[in-house]
Amino acid sequence: MSDCQYTDRVSSYLDNELAPDESAAVESHLRECPDCAREFERLRGIRSFLRAASLPEMPPEVLHRAHLQCGALPTRSVMRLAVRLTLAAAAVLLACVGWLWGGHRSLPQADSEPTWAATAVAYPADKDAEASVETRLARWFADDLSMESGRD
Amino acid sequence: MPASDAELVDRARRGDEFAAREIVDRFARELYRAAFSMVGNAADADDVLQETFAGAFRGLGSFEGKSSLKTWLTGILLRQAARCHRSRGAHKTVTLDDLSEPARRVLAGRASIPSSEDVDLRMDVMAVLDTLSPDHREIIVLREFEGLSYDEMAEALGIPRGTVESRLFRARRELAQQLRAYLP
Numbered sequence: 001m002s003d004c005q006y007t008d009r010v011s012s013y014l015d016n017e018l019a020p021d022e023s024a025a026v027e028s029h030l031r032e033c034p035d036c037a038r039e040f041e042r043l044r045g046i047r048s049f050l051r052a053a054s055l056p057e058m059p060p061e062v063l064h065r066a067h068l069q070c071g072a073l074p075t076r077s078v079m080r081l082a083v084r085l086t087l088a089a090a091a092v093l094l095a096c097v098g099w100l101w102g103g104h105r106s107l108p109q110a111d112s113e114p115t116w117a118a119t120a121v122a123y124p125a126d127k128d129a130e131a132s133v134e135t136r137l138a139r140w141f142a143d144d145l146s147m148e149s150g151r152d
Numbered sequence: 153m154p155a156s157d158a159e160l161v162d163r164a165r166r167g168d169e170f171a172a173r174e175i176v177d178r179f180a181r182e183l184y185r186a187a188f189s190m191v192g193n194a195a196d197a198d199d200v201l202q203e204t205f206a207g208a209f210r211g212l213g214s215f216e217g218k219s220s221l222k223t224w225l226t227g228i229l230l231r232q233a234a235r236c237h238r239s240r241g242a243h244k245t246v247t248l249d250d251l252s253e254p255a256r257r258v259l260a261g262r263a264s265i266p267s268s269e270d271v272d273l274r275m276d277v278m279a280v281l282d283t284l285s286p287d288h289r290e291i292i293v294l295r296e297f298e299g300l301s302y303d304e305m306a307e308a309l310g311i312p313r314g315t316v317e318s319r320l321f322r323a324r325r326e327l328a329q330q331l332r333a334y335l336p
Contacts, residue, residue: 008318008321011317011320011321011324012302012317012320012321015295015302015320017301017302017317038336041336042328042335042336043324043328045258045259045260045335045336046259046324046327046328046331046335047296048258048259049255049258049259049273049276049277049280049331050277050280050292050296050297051296051297052254052258052273052277053273053274053276053277053278054273054274055185055188055189055274055297056185056188056194056274057181058180058181058184058185058201059194059198062180062184062198062201062202063176063177063180065198065202066176066180066201066202066205067173067176069172069176069202069205069206069209070169070172070173070176070209071169072209073164073167073168073169073172073209073212
């Protein structure tokens with residue numbers, strides 16, 4: 001392979017893809033540089049080889065199958081409807097999530113005081129009949145003292 | 153007066169089945185040959201072509217008309233061919249066997265090939281293409297079989313024009329290396 005500074009331009013020259021002044025410069029160079037001239041001939045030979053292959057013609061059944069796809073065209077109106085339905089479904093989903101979330105927040109907290117504790121009625125003070133002897137004696141003294149203070 | 157590509161696309165977008173069929177009729181043959189060159193066999197070429205049109209009709213809304221319809225379709229075909237290659241497994245290094253006599257004559261710059269030797273030559277070309285890396289095979293097919301310009305290849309591949317030039321240069325070097333025994 002040629003390592004001349006023009007070597008990488010020979011490929012583009014072969015394809016006729018160089019600007020006119022560049023193309024003229026490469027053309028002139030090919031007349032003077034045997035390495036690049038040989039490179040150009042190699043590329044032409046490879047191109048002829050590739051293009052000489054007659055690729056198979058498309059079988060009729062392949063064309064027929066491609067035609068069948070034409071009957072399933074998604075039209076613009078169908079696409080717009082699909083987009084609208086998708087947006088509507090997304091909005092409904094968001095609304096449901098919002099409703100569930102809001103309902104969840106109004107439920108009593110797990111660590112709050114149990115209902116029975118808040119509403120339980122305090123057990124009435126023990127009655128005399130059930131109180132111990134010491135308790136009844138203490139009450140008698142308390143009651144008596146309160147009566148004497150009232151007489152003074 | 154046949155409808156322009158832009159008119160066909162516009163009508164197909166609105167659900168005109170006849171416009172879609174016209175698009176298929178206009179491009180299927182070339183695209184099939186490109187697909188065959190890319191994947192090397194008729195069955196995969198058929199699949200790639202069908203997937204190309206299926207993708208094109210689904211994505212008609214994304215065609216902006218900045219490139220030609222052919223270039224746009226070719227870009228879709230290349231992606232489908234790459235998918236086909238991936239589904240086959242990793243690219244293997246292929247050693248080129250002896251080329252047929254017709255192939256040698258062409259490479260040596262001698263006379264044209266009789267049609268009776270076409271099949272041998274085609275098999276040799278497919279074998280040579282199979283030795284290339286996927287990127288190099290792709291760009292060789294676009295240039296030598298599809299006849300796309302550098303700007304069209306840049307559009308189809310989504311790469312800058314400068315990259316097209318350098319990639320094509322390296323692809324041809326790789327080809328020349330594979331065929332060195334047969335080149336003058």
